Amino acid sequence: MMVKVGFVASPLTARSGVYRSARELVSAGRDESLDWQLLLGVSAGAPGGRPADDPEWIVEEHAEPSGLGGVRAQSRRVRDFVEERDLDVVVSLIPQTDMALAIGKTPWIAFTRGLPWPAAGEAKLGKRVAWRTLERAALRRAREVWATTGVLRDDLDLRSPVEIVPAGIAPLERSWDGAGARTNAVWAARFDEDKRPHLFATALQDSGIRGRMFGTGHLQREIAASAPSNVTIEGWAPPSALWEDAFVYVGTSSREAYGRSAVEAAMNGVPVVLASSFGCADQLVSTDEFKRLFVLESADPAAWREAVQRLRDDEDLRRRYSDHLVSNARALTIAASAKAVARRLQELQDRGVLKARR
Template sequence: MPPIPTRPASDPTRVCFVAAPLMARSGVYRSTHDLVVEARSRGLDWRAVLGTRPTAQGRRIETPGVREVTITRHGRAVVDEVREVLDDVPEVARADVVVTLVTQSDVAWSRSTARRGRLWVAWVRGLPWPAPGEQSTARRVALRFVESAALRRADDVWATTEVLGADVARVRRPHLVPAGIRLPARTSFGERSVPMVWAARLDVDKRPRAFVDIAERSGVPGRLHGQGPLEAGLRAELPPIVSMPGWTDASELWDGAGFFVGTASREAFGRSAVEAAATGLPIVLGDRYGAAPLLVTDAELRRRFVLPTGETGRWITAVRDLAGDADLRRRMSDHVAGNASRSSVTASVDAVHDRLVELGVGGSAR
């Protein structure tokens, strides 16, 4: 571990979170803003640098202590661009601890001369290498090699969930530090039966076509939210039973919803699922959702509503059961709303702070 600059005991350790590039102002983007707001409200000196693509969808957030920059390069050149940004911005220059949140930032910071004298934590928020079928074999192997090398250089590695931690442990055993979100108020008690709602980036690993198929085969109306590379194809073949409003602000996403369905084949955390659960919406999730073990702890409910992605028949049964049974929806609503309360940004700040104290930094009071 590199030496940490000596600080007065009354002066909070300076922490900078880094995430670049980000394709959308959604999960990591919003969670980082939430984290900085909560920490600074306690007097902690936490900041962030977020690099977004010029085409990034979602509302730009202005938060004291958070700098947003634009990242334009692609391929191997993006790592150099991110490194150049990190070598230049004052938030990194003044930091005692740098916490990287996405793969390209891990690799860029591992190659930066500015890393000397600062504690570096790689906080893995999503599987940092492509899954089989998402890239060519050669590219997957190359990306895994580069990211694995970066993770081995970090002073500490964190993972947000046990599901993600098990994947990362093949390279380096991580410490579990859960992600958190600013939880919305509970507005549902399972009273609405439909529509079922899906919300994510419209990409292969999120499996939006599986949601459309489930709606069509079950007869349960669905609402598909999001943008991404599959959008045009989905709109061209969308059946009448599914509506597709596109990108919707988080404050309006769950209005009029019956329950949430998450079909992703891999989801490191699942912010949308946690937000939906916090509002009281019942949920049906794939078993590769990182948040699934946190949200659905009852064995019977887990068997019925946390499902393998390939078993479409069980998904059809699950959505029909929820749509047709008000008592079941109320039971599921109460269950997941209670569990979601443990995934707050407050709890996440506590976990980050506690781990930094264990590492010998961040000793100011919570």
């Protein structure tokens, strides 16, 4: 008998990457007749809203980040969720849930989707050291730690083994083949230091290219005040709105464990220009030619501007690159990710690391 699994992400401050992928992952597992449940704790300030037709296997409720007291409260809430749903194991999807589970007794697995502590430049040294220390202590209490990509596993730099369990997204219909003129270069991420929004805005300055920036975060107002007139700051938007009239997605993040928006763009046939730090870069861009042109190590705005302008100006290149991306992105589905999760859970059960209580 397969173990009964609860996936938990709480608290979340946005209905973006983890929120969406958690829903898709558990749904894909249930499509395979797996007994998976989901608990989402979402901040009152998160843009968007809960779908009106949520199934009974999703619990979405209000939860706010609130320091160590919040961790203890989350630990109690997860314990109650386990008892309510008669679960055998919990898969944690964010660091705060890791910490909550680490002070409880429920068997759990940490499924890391991004570096779970601030990198240099994202917070003061004391906060970075404290967060890293607490999270590493929590991860030592997990039955196993998973990472979505080799990039993330290397960034974690844990002394214990980390299993690669790939991420994925719901399959999307191709909306463009690169033919004909489009006007928008799209950036979509949190407005935080590690996403380098300034690099996108600066790269498009005096380029004649319209830039659209989607997302929320503490740098949003700063970018809005300094961005050139051809770059608009549009806040949160549903995924379907991102690719309207887009000829390129630009991923400037200095660290990106996976890169969901890049995969969505690729599935749509929209070319991508990515920092080499994107975990999905090697999965999406697999020829030497395209890697040289569109996977960038440089933080020089001129290099990014050149890559974007090349795609705007060369339709044949756009079409070939669009075909290449669509072909590679077809392997990065949420169904494939759910099957990888199920295989790993079965392996752990076969080894006696996890046990079904029923």
